[in-house]
């Protein structure tokens with residue numbers, strides 16, 4: 001796949017400073033349009049496929065947390081950059097129970113919780129490590145774009161079970177919108193997540209916070225902010241285009257078309 005011209009590869013400290021400032025400007029502009037305070041929106045840079053040298057440049061440019069969608073890749077980077085203790089790692093991709101042990105060891109956050117088996121495995125491993133973990137429940141708001149995430153109508157029953165896992169600090173919901181360049185297709189996914197969050201918040205069990213909405217990526221974060229995102233996960237607009245098409249990361253995507 002050829003590099004997207006809108007996402008040139010960042011290779012210097014200046015490139016990263018420039019890209020981060022530009023994404024923050026766009027976040028601020030989207031907040032102004034929506035009458036929101038930019039302080040309510042967290043930028044989570046996504047560094048999957050990016051090598052250590054370029055991640056260190058991003059760190060020098062001010063990044064203190066990074067999202068990765070593959071556990072082993074994230075863990076290897078965490079180990080390689082153990083000299084940067086204030087760098088936090090968020091696992092944002094689907095997890096198999098046999099990798100829960102690895103996540104419990106190093107991650108500060110897990111955004112793709114969609115099964116009680118994974119919740120149970122994570123909690124057990126976290127208890128053993130004496131650690132806690134911020135978690136987001138992943139919701140499939142698009143039906144066909146991703147096979148991961150809970151259907152919206154199963155979310156309430158799922159969330160009611162989560163207080164049993166004491167080391168999981170539930171923060172809110174996460175979604176991947178439909179993969180389309182048409183805002184009329186994408187926006188309803190974000191609206192669906194916000195409305196679901198609002199409903200779940202009304203009878204959230206004790207200890208379960210249901211405030212956060214992690215939604216929006218390089219191609220659609222402005223739209224997501226207009227619809228209430230509190231965390232946007234931005235990779236290519238900061239680091240540059242990835243070499244592999246998105247279908248490599250999200251099974252089921254090929255049929256749904258690709259982002260611009």
Ligand SMILES: *Cc1c(COP(=O)(O)O)cnc(C)c1O
Nearest residue numbers: 046069092217218233234235236
């Ligand atoms: C890769 C990824 C992102 C970021 O996508 P970009 O197009 O690089 O901004 C966001 N969320 C998840 C779950 C991802 O895997």
